[in-house]
Amino acid sequence: MNPILQAQKSHKSIRQYTDQNIDSALLEELIAAAQGAASSSFIQAYSIVQVTQPEHRQQIANLAGGQKWVEQAAEFLVICADLTRVEYCSQKQGLGKLEGQTEHFIAATTDATFMAQNLMLGAESVGLGAVFIGGIRNDPQQVAELLALPDQVYPIFGLCLGYPDAEPELKPRLPVANILHKDQYDTSRCAADVEAYDAQMQAYYASRDSNQKQSNWSEQTAAAVQKKKREHMLGFLQARGFLKQ
Incomplete structure (x- = not known):
């Protein structure tokens, strides 16, 4: 198989790392x-903040819900989605x-996300492991203050990078047939698709070598979206100059 396609299909979230540093040139x-990565109208509306101070990492790890791998x-x-240069x-x-x-909010957010996915894929291609940290949106205001982010900039998610010290099992993704629609969206198959995938994921969770559990995809998904509404996000974004109209 083409090595890029193989790398894309082999992604695993890595949360355990060795003590080896990443060379700054790399x-x-x-x-x-x-x-x-592709950029909407080539505006390149993103920035990256490299967090090196241990105390800042600890604060962010706590704000993200105790995610120690941040440290x-x-x-x-x-x-970050960043419109400061665009506004200038x-x-x-x-x-x-x-x-x-x-x-403009959508363009900046997608620009940053495309770039971040490219960054993760590139990191994995040279033997690094990675995981995105959406938990920084638990308290984005504190994160923004800690990183001195100006207006027209907001933190979308964090990214941990390091040399893996674990090899988690690969989660089966939704079948292509579930997400590919031809010409028009077919709502009639949703229930059957979810039920079949639930069965597949339940078998996966029960059989993996570590962190076995009795659950399925719909249970995990419902909890993820209904228990992480982060209703503060709209006000936070509007205060920073986004989503006003």
Whole structure:
């Protein structure tokens, strides 16, 4: 199989790392490669904050719900949607400040996410392990203050990078037939698709070598979305200049 396709299919979230550091030149090369990701109108509306101070890492780990791997990983990066340069360009060209348009929020968020996925894939290709940390959105205001993020910038998620000290089992993804629709969206198959995938995931959770549990995909998914609503996010984003109209 093509090595890129194989790498894409082999992703595992890594939360245990050795003490080996990541060479700074390698990290910069990974970030440069990640910048090859697609960008909406080439605005490149993202920035990365490399968090090196142990006390800051500890605070973020606690804010994220006690995720100790934030402290333990060789590198911890915060991926941000960033419209500061875009706004400067707009003012420089006499077109005024940004006005919190939803479209601009979407463009910046997708730009940053595309770049971050490229970064993770590149890291995995050189033997590193990684995991995204959405828990920083538990208290994004504190994270923003800790990192001195200006208006028009918000932290989307964190990224732990390091050399793996564990080899978790690969989770089976939804079958392609479940997510691929031809010409029109087919709602009629949703229940059957979920029931079949629930059975597959229940067997996976029960059979894996470590952290066995009796659960399935719909149970995990429902809990993930209904217990992590983070209703503070809209007000936080609007206060930083996003989603005003």
